[in-house]
Amino acid sequence: MSNEVRGAGDTLGDGPRDGRGVPRSHDGTVLHLRGPVLVGPQEERNEAWVVGGRITFERPRSAGADVTSLDGVVLPGLVDAHCHVGLDAHGAVDRDTSRAQALTDRDAGTLLIRDAGSAADTRWVDDEPDLPRIVRAGRHIARPRRYIRNFAAEVEPEQLADEVRRQARRGDGWVKLVGDWIDRDLGDLAPCWPRAALDAAMAAAHAEGARVTAHCFGEDCLPDLLDAGIDCIEHGTGLTRDTTLACAARGVPIVPTLVNIATFPSIAASGQDKFPAYAAHMRALHQRRYATVRSAVEEGVPVYCGTDAGGSLPHGLVAQEVGELVAAGLSTLDALTAATWGARAWLGRPALEEGAPADLVVYPADPRQDVGVLAHPVAVVLRGAVLAGSSAVVGGGR
Numbered sequence: 102m103s104n105e106v107r108g109a110g111d112t113l114g115d116g117p118r119d120g121r122g123v124p125r126s127h128d129g130t131v132l133h134l135r136g137p138v139l140v141g142p143q144e145e146r147n148e149a150w151v152v153g154g155r156i157t158f159e160r161p162r163s164a165g166a167d168v169t170s171l172d173g174v175v176l177p178g179l180v181d182a183h184c185h186v187g188l189d190a191h192g193a194v195d196r197d198t199s200r201a202q203a204l205t206d207r208d209a210g211t212l213l214i215r216d217a218g219s220a221a222d223t224r225w226v227d228d229e230p231d232l233p234r235i236v237r238a239g240r241h242i243a244r245p246r247r248y249i250r251n252f253a254a255e256v257e258p259e260q261l262a263d264e265v266r267r268q269a270r271r272g273d274g275w276v277k278l279v280g281d282w283i284d285r286d287l288g289d290l291a292p293c294w295p296r297a298a299l300d301a302a303m304a305a306a307h308a309e310g311a312r313v314t315a316h317c318f319g320e321d322c323l324p325d326l327l328d329a330g331i332d333c334i335e336h337g338t339g340l341t342r343d344t345t346l347a348c349a350a351r352g353v354p355i356v357p358t359l360v361n362i363a364t365f366p367s368i369a370a371s372g373q374d375k376f377p378a379y380a381a382h383m384r385a386l387h388q389r390r391y392a393t394v395r396s397a398v399e400e401g402v403p404v405y406c407g408t409d410a411g412g413s414l415p416h417g418l419v420a421q422e423v424g425e426l427v428a429a430g431l432s433t434l435d436a437l438t439a440a441t442w443g444a445r446a447w448l449g450r451p452a453l454e455e456g457a458p459a460d461l462v463v464y465p466a467d468p469r470q471d472v473g474v475l476a477h478p479v480a481v482v483l484r485g486a487v488l489a490g491s492s493a494v495v496g497g498g499r
Contacts, residue, residue: 130167130168130169131150131151131152131161131167131168131169132150132151132152132168132169132170132171132459132482132485132487133148133150133168133169133170133171134148134149134150134151134171134175134461134463135147135148135170135171135172135173136148136149136173136174136175137174137175137467138175138453139174139175139176139177139441139453139469140452140453140454141442141452142434142437142438142442142443146158149175149453151459151482151485153485154458154459154484154485154486155456155457155458155459155485156453156454156455156456156457156458156459156461157455157456158455159455169487171463171480171482171487172463173463173464173465173479173480174463174464174465174466174467174468174474175453175461175462175463175464176210176437176441176453176461176462176463176464176468177212177441177442177445177452177453177460177461177462178210178211178212178213178233178460178461178462178481178483179209179210179211179212179213179406179419179440179441179462179475180211180212180213180214180215180405180406180419180440180441180444180445180448181206181211181213181214181215181406181407181408181410181419181422181440182214182215182217182356182405182406182407182444182447182448183215183217183335183356183358183407183408183409184206184211184214184215184216184217184407184408184409184410184411184416185216185217185218185219185409185410185411185412186199186202186203186206186214186216186219186221186223186226186235186411186416187199187202187216187219187220187221187222187223187411188218188219188220188221188252188411188412189411189412190249190412190413191250191251192220192250192251192252193219193220193221193251194221196225199221199223199226200226200229200232202410202411202416203226203229203232203233203235203416204231204232205415205416205417206233206410206416206417206419207231207232207233207481207483207488208417208478208481208488209416209417209418209419209420209476209478210419210420210462210475210478210481211233211417211419212233212234212460212461212462212481212483213233213234213236213444213445213448213450213460214233214234214235214236215235215236215238215275215407215448216235216236216237216238217238217275217277217314217335217356217407217409218238218239218240218241218252218253218277219237219240219411220240220241220251220252220253223235223237230483230484230486231483231486231488233483234450234460235273236273236274236275236448236450237271237272237273237275238268238272238273238275238276238277238314239267239268239269239270239271239272239275239276239277240252240253240254240268240271240277241253241254241277241278241279241316242254242256242261242264242265242268242276242277242278242279243255243256243278243279243282243293244256244257244258244279244282244293244294245257247279247282247283247284247293248279248282249412252412253279254267254268258294258295258297258298259298261294261298261299261301261302262298262301262302262304262305263305265278265302265305265306265309265311265313266305266306266309269305269306269309269310269311270309272311274310274311274312274449275311275312275313275314276306276311276312276313276314277313277314277315277316277335278293278294278302278313278314278315278316278326279293279315279316280292280293280294280315280316280317280322280323280326281293281316281317281318281319281321281322281339282316282318283372283376283379285376287378288376288377288378288379289319289376289378289379289382290318290319290321290339290379290382291319291321291322292321292322292325293322294322294325295325296325296328296329299325299326299329299331300329300330302329303329303330303331304330307330312332312333313330313331313332313333314331314332314333314334314335314356315331315333315334315335316335316336317334317335317336317337317338317339318336318338318339318383318386319338319339319382319386320339320340320341320344321339322339323337323339323340323341323344323347324343324344324347327344327347327348327351327353331353332353333353333354333355333356334348334353334354334355334356335355335356335358335407336355336356336357336358336361336362336409337355337356337357337393337394337397338357338362338365338386338387338389338390338393339386340355340393340396340397342396345396345397345400345402346400348397348400348402349397349400349401349402352403353402353403354402354403354404354405354447355394355397355402355403355404355405356404356405356406356407357390357393357394357404357407357425357426357429358407358408358409358422359390359391359394359422359425359426359428359429360408360409360414360418360421360422360425361408361409361414362386362387362390363387363425364413364414365383365384365386365387365390366383366384366387368383369381369383369384369387390429391428391429391430394426394429394430394431395429395430398429398430398431398435399430403443403447404426404431404435404439405439405440405443405444405447406419406422406423406426406436406439406440406444407422408421408422419440419475420472420473420475420476421476422440423436423437423439423440423472423475424436424472424473424475426439427472433468433469433470433471433472434469436472437468437469437472440475458484458485459482459484459485460482460483460484461482462478462480462481462482463478463479463480463481463482464477464478464479465477465479
């Protein structure tokens with residue numbers, strides 16, 4: 102596994118090693134995972150060890166080591182690929198609130214977050230040993246008065262490319278555009294950006310080494326975004342046959358955020374009197390949400406798990422979102438992949454691999470049989486530490 106795939110700070114060189122080169126923690130403790138350990142969609146190991154905060158499948162030397170055993174079904178730390186740490190319904194929040202959000206996600210088993218836009222600077226989280234890793238997308242970029250107040254950097258189309266460059270440098274390889282929003286003159290969802298502005302924006306982001314994703318509820322913004330070279334679609338409720346096929350052909354994934362789409366009827370109700378066309382549109386998008394995701398999967402569009410936590414939704418909903426993916430037609434294994442092995446590979450972070458950081462969750466039963474198990478982790482292990490509050494089955498022994 103290359104350093105690029107592991108990400109910054111995940112090289113294998115730290116820590117003392119035993120005679121066979123297996124890393125050992127500084128205090129000599131070893132965690133014995135008595136599995137099954139689900140290292141991939143089609144691969145499992147009976148056991149693994151955590152030494153020096155990292156995974157190994159080689160039994161370490163027992164001499165001088167205190168071994169703690171942990172029993173259960175082991176998955177890589179879950180991924181919430183659309184989450185907003187540092188944000189609530191009114192904009193940026195303070196550190197204490199941001200920390201509470203991240204802890205809620207962590208305790209639900211989410212150990213890797215793609216923060217799909219935040220008005221808060223959460224770089225300090227990287228130095229907190231008990232908080233999940235965050236892959237940031239900078240701040241949302243929107244048209245003036247065409248998104249939620251206090252959330253976005255608001256610019257006109259001719260300023261879009263320059264703002265994309267700024268946010269690419271603020272993020273961790275991602276930029277987040279607001280692709281469509283309600284146009285008050287039209288009374289319905291409408292694209293935010295002309296094609297020329299999108300072309301310039303994609304070129305700017307890609308020149309900075311960043312990928313671009315976009316908030317998309319409706320149908321009309323998708324063709325231009327796809328033709329301009331978008332790298333991901335958030336929500337994607339407006340996917341049609343043509344745009345679904347375009348996503349499949351170009352390998353553009355979607356993050357459906359179905360727990361957020363469940364709020365569309367209440368959004369429609371609040372806008373019914375002033376914007377009846379918009380309200381009807383939102384209800385229609387909600388009604389076909391499962392069919393939209395199912396069609397995407399059938400055509401080969403990659404799908405990843407994201408909750409849209411932050412803003413108006415609470416954190417810690419990852420298990421619920423995986424259940425929604427199954428309800429939409431994904432197999433249990435595909436839904437798990439969307440929240441674990443597949444999502445980690447997509448974001449360039451390791452799963453349960455030799456030498457990888459020990460970020461994992463232990464469950465009392467096999468989630469491949471019932472994803473509802475994800476709501477009941479018995480242990481969360483982050484950077485090799487079994488966290489306080491975990492109700493793990495632990496004990497001594499080898």
